[in-house]
Amino acid sequence: MNPDARLLRNPLVALAPTDEGYLAYDTTGDRIHRLNAAAALIVELSDGTRTADALIADIAPMVAGEEARAGCARWIAGAIEDNLLKTLAPGASGPAAPAGEYFSSLALRLRSRGHVLAAFVCQHHAAAQLADDAEHWATLGDLAHIIGRREDARDAYEEYLTLAPGDAEVEHILVSLRGEAPPPRAPDDCIVQLYARFAEFYERNMRQDLEYRGPELLTEALQRVLRPTGALDVLELGCGTGLAAGLLRTFARRLVGIDLSPDMAERATATGLYDTVEIAEITEWLMRSRARDFDLIAACDTLIYFGDLRQVLMPAVKRLRDGGTLAFTVERGEGEPFTLTDSGRYVHGEPHIADAAGDAGLRVLSIDRTVLRYEYGEAVEGLVVVSRRT
Ligand SMILES: C[S@@+](CC[C@H](N)C(=O)[O-])C[C@H]1O[C@@H](n2cnc3c(N)ncnc32)[C@H](O)[C@@H]1O
Structure with a gap:
């Protein structure tokens, strides 16, 4: 290297700080480098004004001893080879930084x-x-x-x-990221915003990309206790686009779907498989009537938006006929009764399900551990619960 050449950070290298230094991504070489604190400082000071010797002299207070300084010189030589740093001949100007x-x-x-x-x-x-x-x-x-x-x-x-x-989804995700106390359920405006964005590609994304199997798993569990005679009054909470409708229909003489998202409910209606689809918040809808008018209440991947399950199970039981069945899936968590995760969804522990069901007047018939779907390549573990009104 020409000792008079000045060092310049390659403007085609993107940087993001870490606790240790920097992550540097060389956009031309498609390579990520992890830089420690000393390397990060060298990169920062490589602004086209200093030679390697001048730069090492500037950081001397941080880099004690001959051996460490020689290490810095070697690192600089390697960084030039790796395209992280460029050398500028005296009088030359460096390449322009892209926008x-x-x-x-x-x-x-x-x-x-x-x-x-x-x-x-x-x-x-x-x-x-x-x-x-x-x-x-x-x-x-x-x-x-x-x-x-x-x-x-x-x-x-x-x-x-x-x-x-005013972005309700991001505000909700920040609750967990900030470590704040979670709300009782995901806020209504968050759900409406999320599914307005998601509805169009919900089925493709859930089925093809994430291998979602909630409706099938819930139906398999239900078939162990109910015969699909098509004779029941069935209510589906959070029916979404109607992915479970065909399966629930095998139990139903009447199938009612409830969903807060107009965009999802519109798609459920379009399946033609429901007798009625109503746009409503679940707990509010359940409490609208005192009629015990359902034999089966089902919720696939909906109670993931609720913390304490009592807030749904208690009003739901009141809508079940004697001996009626309530079945649902949740994402499985350990430790706490329930936790709001960074995904904006809640995870629930098995003891909480047993406690909440018991308090609501339900006898748990089965809890199956299973994989509901995948997310970023990781299995999302779930619980499939079937319970009966005692
Ligand atoms: C993950 S999707 C599941 C949809 C469908 N059950 C399925 O298995 O494909 C969750 C659904 O629950 C609805 N939802 C969430 N919270 C709700 C609430 N408090 N009241 C009514 N619907 C709600 C959402 O709008 C969304 O359609």
Whole structure:
């Protein structure tokens, strides 16, 4: 290396800070480097004004001893080879830095190819450059969330909400990321917003991408205690687009669906499999009438939006005829009775299900542990519960 050459951070390298230093993604070489604190400092100081010797002299107070300084010189030589740093001949100017949009569109492409960590680093870089654009912070929050960088996700979502207040979904996710006390259930405006966005591709995403099997698993469990004679009055809580309707129909002479999301309910109606689909909040709808007018109440993947299950089981039991059946799936958690997770959904422990069912006047007939679906490649463990009004 020319000793007079000045060091410049390669402007095509995206950086995201970590507790130890930096994650650096070389966009041309498609490679991620993990930089420790000293390496991160070298990269930061490589602004085109210093030679390698000058830079090492500047960081001398941090890098004690000849051996450590020689280590820095070796690291700089390696970083030049790896394309993290560029050398500028005296008088020369460096390559122009690409605009933030370059990194954000690259982040999008990387994410679609499943390279989420690299996408996160690029998006971090983009959001820092386009700091007034709320959407870049929201995207950064999502990526940080996927790779489990909770503090980065929290910071990015907070930045997003400062610029674009009122996003009910993000506000709900922040409850868990901030460690705040969870609400009794996911707020109604959060559910409506989430499923307005999701409804169009819900079935494809759940079935093809996430291998969701809630309706089938619930029906298999129900078939152990009920014959599909088509003679029952059946209520489905949170019917969504109607994925369970065909299966529940085998038990039903009358099938009623309830869902808070107009976008999901519209699709359920379009299946033609329900006698009625109502747009309503579950607990409010259950308490509207004192009639015991159902033999079976089912909820697939809906009680994941409720904390204490008593708030649904108690009013639901009041709508069941004597000996009526209540069956549902939840995501399985351990330890606490129930927990709001970073996904914005609640997980429930088996003891809580037994307690809540008992308090509601239900006898649990079966609790099956199972895999409900997959999320980011990981199995989502669930519980399939069948209970009967005592
Ligand atoms: C994950 S989807 C499941 C849909 C359907 N049961 C299935 O298995 O495909 C959850 C559904 O519950 C609905 N939901 C969530 N909370 C609700 C509430 N408090 N009242 C009514 N519907 C609710 C959502 O709108 C959404 O359609």
